Amino acid sequence: MAQSITLKLEGMSCGHCAMTIQKALKDTAEVNDAHVDFDKKEAYITGADTVKASFLIKAVENAGYKAEIK
Numbered sequence: 001m002a003q004s005i006t007l008k009l010e011g012m013s014c015g016h017c018a019m020t021i022q023k024a025l026k027d028t029a030e031v032n033d034a035h036v037d038f039d040k041k042e043a044y045i046t047g048a049d050t051v052k053a054s055f056l057i058k059a060v061e062n063a064g065y066k067a068e069i070k
Helices: 015-026 053-062
Strands: 002-010 031-037 042-048 066-069
Touching (some): 002 053, 015 031, 015 042, 015 053, 042 053, 053 066
Antiparallel strands (some): 002 042
């Protein structure tokens, strides 16, 4: 089964920032898809039941931005 996680994002200032975060999320193990909405400052992630929000937040932080579970 798959699960959906929404993250609230901070630190984005342009579309390139959104693409950087989206790529970081998609490259995270067990993530099936990720979409970043620049206007809403949110990321929508679908992944395996075993994907952990903490791993997603860490991926965003490693890309240079901040995230928290919405």
